[in-house]
Amino acid sequence: MSVSSDGTTRRTYLDHAATTALDGRVLEAMMPYLTTEWHNPSSIYIESQGTRRSIDSAREKISSIIGSHPDEILFTSGGSESDNLALRGVLEARRGLGKHVITSAGEHHAVLDPLEQLERSGVADVTRLPLQRDGTVSASDVKNNLREDTVLISIMHANNEVGAITNISEITSLAKGYNDRIIVHTDAVQSMAHLPITIDNLAADLITFTAHKMYGPRGAGALYIKSGTPLAGQIIGGGQENSLRAGTENTAAIVGFATALEISSQQRDRDLANERALQKMLISELPRRIPYLGITGPRDLDKRLPGHVSCVVGFVEGESILLALDLAGIAASSGSACTTGSIEPSHVLTAMGVPQDLARGSLRLSFGRNSSVDDAQELLLKLPKVIERLRALSPNIMEPSPDWTEWF
Ligand SMILES: Cc1ncc(COP(=O)(O)O)c(C=O)c1O
Numbered sequence: 265m266s267v268s269s270d271g272t273t274r275r276t277y278l279d280h281a282a283t284t285a286l287d288g289r290v291l292e293a294m295m296p297y298l299t300t301e302w303h304n305p306s307s308i309y310i311e312s313q314g315t316r317r318s319i320d321s322a323r324e325k326i327s328s329i330i331g332s333h334p335d336e337i338l339f340t341s342g343g344s345e346s347d348n349l350a351l352r353g354v355l356e357a358r359r360g361l362g363k364h365v366i367t368s369a370g371e372h373h374a375v376l377d378p379l380e381q382l383e384r385s386g387v388a389d390v391t392r393l394p395l396q397r398d399g400t401v402s403a404s405d406v407k408n409n410l411r412e413d414t415v416l417i418s419i420m421h422a423n424n425e426v427g428a429i430t431n432i433s434e435i436t437s438l439a440k441g442y443n444d445r446i447i448v449h450t451d452a453v454q455s456m457a458h459l460p461i462t463i464d465n466l467a468a469d470l471i472t473f474t475a476h477k478m479y480g481p482r483g484a485g486a487l488y489i490k491s492g493t494p495l496a497g498q499i500i501g502g503g504q505e506n507s508l509r510a511g512t513e514n515t516a517a518i519v520g521f522a523t524a525l526e527i528s529s530q531q532r533d534r535d536l537a538n539e540r541a542l543q544k545m546l547i548s549e550l551p552r553r554i555p556y557l558g559i560t561g562p563r564d565l566d567k568r569l570p571g572h573v574s575c576v577v578g579f580v581e582g583e584s585i586l587l588a589l590d591l592a593g594i595a596a597s598s599g600s601a602c603t604t605g606s607i608e609p610s611h612v613l614t615a616m617g618v619p620q621d622l623a624r625g626s627l628r629l630s631f632g633r634n635s636s637v638d639d640a641q642e643l644l645l646k647l648p649k650v651i652e653r654l655r656a657l658s659p660n661i662m663e664p665s666p667d668w669t670e671w672f
Pocket of ligand 1: 281282341342343344345347372374420422423424451453454474475476483485
């Protein structure tokens with residue numbers, strides 16, 4: 265926390281991978297649909313026709329940015345719903361033709377948990393690949409695990425905890441070369457907020473998106489469904505979204521999502537340069553200033569989300585660091601927001617091979633569009649003191665175990 269010239273205290277937000285503030289321009293675009301243009305887009309009167317046109321034009325805007333056909337975009341409530349729909353929808357549509365699914369052990373829980381449930385109920389037979397040391401998934405691992413009965417592959421594009429970017433188009437081409445009926449799904453929730461995602465550069469059949477990581481509203485997202493992909497709807501009871509997702513459309517959220525994506529693609533170069541510079545600053549300074557701190561995720565920045573920094577800190581618990589940083593005015597995360605509060609070491613770090621005791625000291629710092637050098641400096645000033653204090657309180661500081669050293 266720092267005190268500004270007007271005497272107010274300033275909080276430093278370093279958790280943009282968890283969610284982002286609604287952009288004022290997005291709010292402005294959404295306002296009419298929350299106030300005057302609130303009509304049901306499925307009704308026949310003139311007001312509803314206007315609302316319907318706004319949804320159609322949001323769909324066209326998103327399609328033209330990612331290079332899809334408008335009919336291939338299905339609006340959902342966000343990343344979790346799109347992931348669930350992709351997995352459950354394909355397995356239901358492919359029932360009787362095979363139930364083998366390949367995924368990685370480092371996926372988001374919105375993929376891991378439905379697959380675990382589908383496996384328990386006998387619908388899926390799941391192979392979970394380990395992550396490579398840098399957090400990416402190896403295409404040859406996928407290739408070596410393909411089977412006659414493989415129907416679905418679900419591998420995320422960029423990992424939310426360590427920012428590692430996996431080459432999805434390589435996985436798709438290996439899978440289709442083996443059997444062109446295999447469906448490839450990727451969760452691009454984290455990458456769409458930073459990178460120029462197109463249908464051509466990902467080459468997947470199903471792609472999960474969400475709006476709230478790119479200054480859009482929470483509760484809005486989409487699933488890209490390549491034309492011809494077999495998929496059974498999971499929310500039924502209405503004809504909306506091509507009968508694949510029943511429920512009156514959230515026009516404001518849909519318009520907000522399209523506006524957020526448009527703004528983010530227009531100012532991507534500027535945002536990216538800022539986020540990369542701040543990321544580089546922490547990646548080089550943190551290990552220099554804090555003993556027994558290792559950066560996790562890819563060293564090669566081309567394989568890493570811009571603005572994303574993750575690390576492990578020996579001899580401290582991630583939760584204790586977060587609480588101390590919070591008191592010092594800095595909001596950060598130990599991994600994904602969804603695992604905060606859990607004392608289990610991160611499943612992503614353990615899938616990468618980080619020793620369990622070291623993985624408990626994980627920290628994720630994620631910059632965004634409005635982050636500044638002051639934010640990075642604030643962290644560089646406060647974090648070493650926080651770690652030193654926590655280590656001094658700990659009764660059992662020992663020598664690092666030999667299996668830690670490769671992570672520093
Ligand atoms: C990789 C990934 N997938 C899915 C989700 C869930 O998205 P939503 O919050 O829109 O449901 C998140 C959110 O943290 C995420 O990081």
